[in-house]
Amino acid sequence: MSNAPNDLLEDFPDKVDRIRQLKESNNRFGRLYDEYNELNRTIHRVETRVEPKPEEVEEELKRRRLQIKDEIMAMLDNESA
Template identity: 35%
Template sequence: MSLEKHDLIHEMPESKEAIHNLKTSDNHFAKMFDEYHDVDHAVHRIETGAENTSDDHLENLKKQRLNLKDQLTAMVREYEGAAAS
């Protein structure tokens, strides 16, 4: 079991500038970014034993985190593609 936090900057260090720009200019991205951070923090607290929950709840949080990450990653890639053209 990985006890590593999965913050988006750590997951996508090459896109740090794009993430920052999107957080400051796109309210939808900023809201999803904050939600991703909250879910990641909750997963990390459960995995480190700071909080207890059912396995089903933990799995649902991980699925939610992955879904948010996929959406955020797509938004970052689209932003970077637009910036490159």
């Protein structure tokens, strides 16, 4: 259980400027970024039992967050190549 939601800018401190640029210039990236942040907030509420959910639901939320993070990382890698 985490005490605070994960933040992409903290996870990728060396890519902060690129993340901000892509949020503005790439609609797909912006949607993924927003979805990632919304999932983070939801997962945090579930983990802290503010909004408890069945374990299966929590695991599915985490899987989706990881999929989005992987896609965002791939986009960051492609954009910086």
